[in-house]
Amino acid sequence: MAYTLEQLRGFVAVAEELHFGRAAARLRMTQPPLSRQIQKLESGVGVHLLDRDNRRVSLTPAGEAFLVEARRMLAIAESAPELAQRVSSGYYGLVRLAFTSASTFGILxxxxxxxxxxxxxxxxxxxEMVTREQVAALAAGDLDLGLARPPFDPELFESRLLHREALLLAVRDDHWLAGLDRPLVAADLIREPLIFHSQQKARYFYDLIVSMVPVDQGNVVHAVSQVMTMLSLVSAGRGVAFVPASATRIGVPHVAYLEILTPIEEPVELHLLWPRQSRNPALPRVLAALEHLMP
Structure with a gap:
């Protein structure tokens, strides 16, 4: 089915005026070329759209149906340049954002x-992806932006610190540690069963805790990757767990959150991460909009 925008505009003008002379004047053209446009349009569509004689013009049933679609197609065509400009400028578009499960507790x-x-x-x-999965998807071009944990390859990615928070110890609320009126130290945990972060699937937290708090890996009874799973196990009395301060927002019953001394006051970091070679024009706008949220 072949027809041009000029033919569609000519048809809409005739259909609305129901008069070739008035439609031609409206389009600032003469009547003969307008008549030829309508003939070519009907030939392309394959049906008569207008009934006309020397005194009147009217729409056929097919013409009435085609008028609705012609107006829609013209509206799309007329808005397309503006849409393209908005996409190019970054004000309109799609940004694919990945996040770790822990980042949903407030910041997301x-x-x-x-x-x-x-x-x-x-x-x-x-x-929703762990950092390792985010890095692979960003490198492959399947994502535009991540909320991820460091470190990152600076040759492939740019990043900005978005959020920093404390590391806490989650214990069951009737645990003896919950009765201590002071921050905890590593010596308090010598005999405590630990629910630890998986070295493979939660490497950032594993490395962070090992560097911040000297603990005996022999005390690890469970190794998991998700904070929510850790808190559920703590609530069941399976052990104690190191969690980011934002985990207090989850509201798991029978869990208390205790301050623990660390060399850095707020060691848990969350970064915005994006590929250096991103071609998404909306990404710089998104980063600029989030600038004031960064410390």
């Missing part, structure tokens, strides 16, 4: 609210 919702307010025409598509 605040980030999404900020983007919705500042860039309402940029759609954010969400993916």
């Amino acid at each position: 919702g605040r980030l999404l609210n900020e983007l919705e307010s500042r860039l309402p025409e940029v759609h954010i598509e969400l993916f």
Whole structure:
């Protein structure tokens, strides 16, 4: 089916005026070329769209149906340049954002609210992934932006610190450690069963805790990758666990959160991470909109 935008505009003008002379004047053209446009359009569509004689013009049933679609196609065509300009400028588009499960405890919702307010025409598509998966997807071009844990390859990625928080010890609320009126030290945990972060699937937290708090790996009774799983096990009395301070927002019953002394006061970091070679024009706008959220 072949027809041009000029033919569609000519048909809409005739259909609305129901008069070739008035339609031609409206389009600032003469009547003979307008008549030829309508003939070519009907030939391309394969049906009569207009009934006309020397005194009147009317739409056929097919013409009435085609008028609806012609108006829609013209509206799309007329808005396409503006849409392309908005996409090119980064004000309209899609950003694929990955996040770790722990980042949902406060920071993710605040980030999404900020983007919705500042860039309402940029759609954010969400993916839950651990940092290792995010890095692979960003490198492959399957993601635009990540909320991830360091370290990152500076040759492939750019990153900005988004959030920093304390490391706490989660214990069951009737645990004897919950009765101590002071910050905990490593010596308090010598005989405690530990619910630890998996060295393979939660490497960032594993390395962080090992560097911050000297613990006996022989005390590890469970190794898991998700904070929610750790807290569920703590609630069941299976042991104690190191968690980021944002985990206090989850509200798992029978769990208390205790301060623990670490060489760095807020050692847990969350970064915005993106590929250096990103071609998504909306990404710089997103990063600029989030600038004031960064410490």
